[in-house]
Amino acid sequence: MTSTIDRPRDTAAGSGPGRVTIGQALEQLMARGMPFRFSAYDGSTAGPADAPIHLRLLNERGLSYLVTAPGDLGMARAYVRGDLEIEGVHPGNPYDALVHLQNNLKLRIPSPAEALRLARSIGLSHFVPPEPPVQEALPRWRRLLEGYRHSRTRDAEAIHHHYDVSNRFYEMVLGPSMTYTCACFPSEDATLEQAQTFKYDLVARKLDLKPGMRLLDVGCGWGGMVRHAAREYGVRVIGVTLSREQATYGQAAVERDGLADLAEVRFGDYREIAETGFDAISSIGLTEHIGVRNYASYFSFLRDRLVPGGRLLNHCITRADNSSRATTGPFIDRYVFPDGELTGSGRIITAMQDVGLEVRHEENLREHYALTLKGWCENLEDNWDECVDEVGIGTAKVWGLYMAGSRLGFERNEIQLHQVLGVKPDEQGRSGFPLRPTWLS
CATH class of the missing domain: 3.40.50.150 (Vaccinia Virus protein VP39)
Structure with a gap:
């Protein structure tokens, strides 16, 4: 039986008129080109084929993690859950990948109109946050139920x-x-x-x-x-x-x-x-x-x-x-x-x-x-x-x-x-x- 996170939807990226693929959307957010190879579950790719790092986005849940928590938290969620893979480094020591990304990755902030267009293009259904991995602690505001910060x-x-x-x-x-x-x-x-x-x-x-x-x-x-x-x-x-x-x-x-x-x-x-x-x-x-x-x-x-x-x-x-x-x-x-x-x-x-x-x-x-x-x-x-x-x-x-x-x-x-x-x-x-x-x- 196919799981819901792997099954294509009608709202998947690139599935309708005027839509772009996930790879194309990611390329549009790069301020100075793609410093890594990227491939996604929709079949799209981006970045140089001979890049030392290859990121693979495996399913829709991974995309939802990335777009609902932009930055290191979303990437960590997708990576820890197994929805985002990093080829070229050992998972126990991804130091070389982090060095390469920090040296070469620079994102640009799209205009509100462009951001809305990209969001519609990849599918608004992906902006519903999935359940975070079990390794993740509660957000700070929910920890108040356990007492004030630094209470015993x-x-x-x-x-x-x-x-x-x-x-x-x-x-x-x-x-x-x-x-x-x-x-x-x-x-x-x-x-x-x-x-x-x-x-x-x-x-x-x-x-x-x-x-x-x-x-x-x-x-x-x-x-x-x-x-x-x-x-x-x-x-x-x-x-x-x-x-x-x-x-x-x-x-x-x-x-x-x-x-x-x-x-x-x-x-x-x-x-x-x-x-x-x-x-x-x-x-x-x-x-x-x-x-x-x-x-x-x-x-x-x-x-x-x-x-x-x-x-x-x-x-x-x-x-x-x-x-x-x-x-x-x-x-x-x-x-x-x-x-x-x-x-x-x-x-x-x-x-x-x-x-x-x-x-x-x-x-x-x-x-x-x-x-x-x-x-x-x-x-x-x-x-x-x-x-x-x-x-x-x-x-x-x-x-x-x-x-x-x-x-x-x-x-x-x-x-x-x-x-x-x-x-x-x-x-x-x-x-x-x-x-x-x-x-x-």
């Missing part, structure tokens, strides 16, 4: 959407370190695992960890920093994550490594940590999830858990400026980080200073995140069949698209990764810092 309930749901996918899937993509944050490569030939270990050690050295100290690691993921600090520096560590899957995995890893006398991974919100008197706090990849308007309460909360002279290391993705909107684009918001917000490092530094933390050092690791994402994409490609078996083809495609696109964003300075190191001065304003940074020696 809504934050928990957002974290569950992204992190509680499959621990086995993350093992295959992230590698043995199970570290889902930017690595720091000590050299260009370092492996991803070496770079993740170096990153954890860099954080530990910036915090000046010593045996017997107490460390709080908020947003601890699968417990990589928790275990590194306990094993290598002999500190007592509490890690906390809103992902139940991460907490279960992390605590089991702590016990497996014989570190239960020093380390603990808890499932819960960082705001539920009642203990105080920590010598150091690490926040690696959490700030993106808390909301810019919550920075004051966030850094105040962490400050109040530090002893005088205690250090805080904040590691997070940032924008290249401090004035762009904080909310992420539609694809990232619906498929990757619901309710995620990014801003410039200047706003993070300001927020830390305004609650009484003294900022002593900051650095931008954006090139390191591009290399990290390259490694993750290669892992996904190498383990593609098993990843698809684990989470399904749609979710695997989301990850390939997201990681390859993010790599490009870091390379082109659209997004950055900043580590900001602060200290809680004592009553006399003393920081306890030496004259020169010890972690640079």
Whole structure:
């Protein structure tokens, strides 16, 4: 039996007088020609036959996705659902296709009259939005039913959407370190695992960890920093994550490594940590999830858990400026980080200073995140069949698209990764810092 999405309709593109094919309609929207090969289910083609990228639109549902959500969201919907195929790249690592499209694709905005003519030509029935793929989160306005943005309930749901996918899937993509944050490569030939270990050690050295100290690691993921600090520096560590899957995995890893006398991974919100008197706090990849308007309460909360002279290391993705909107684009918001917000490092530094933390050092690791994402994409490609078996083809495609696109964003300075190191001065304003940074020696 033929499905409705594949069965031709009388309203299909190019089916009546004066109509144009889908390929012709797409060509008319190009400001400087077609940079890729295109073919559609109506038999039309466009673009050079020898183009390095070939996009195939397979059915009417895919067309409806494209015209009802122009831009990256519509393309993502069609691609994830299997209605749009990209030939010439592996779905686990579509980086080359994204580079080619960003370098060469430029759309023009048609006049209202032209837009109406094109809409009628391809068929007005295609402007009814299909059901989005199951991997897509609810739009922001519908998430209000789960609570206000960055309420504990809504934050928990957002974290569950992204992190509680499959621990086995993350093992295959992230590698043995199970570290889902930017690595720091000590050299260009370092492996991803070496770079993740170096990153954890860099954080530990910036915090000046010593045996017997107490460390709080908020947003601890699968417990990589928790275990590194306990094993290598002999500190007592509490890690906390809103992902139940991460907490279960992390605590089991702590016990497996014989570190239960020093380390603990808890499932819960960082705001539920009642203990105080920590010598150091690490926040690696959490700030993106808390909301810019919550920075004051966030850094105040962490400050109040530090002893005088205690250090805080904040590691997070940032924008290249401090004035762009904080909310992420539609694809990232619906498929990757619901309710995620990014801003410039200047706003993070300001927020830390305004609650009484003294900022002593900051650095931008954006090139390191591009290399990290390259490694993750290669892992996904190498383990593609098993990843698809684990989470399904749609979710695997989301990850390939997201990681390859993010790599490009870091390379082109659209997004950055900043580590900001602060200290809680004592009553006399003393920081306890030496004259020169010890972690640079």
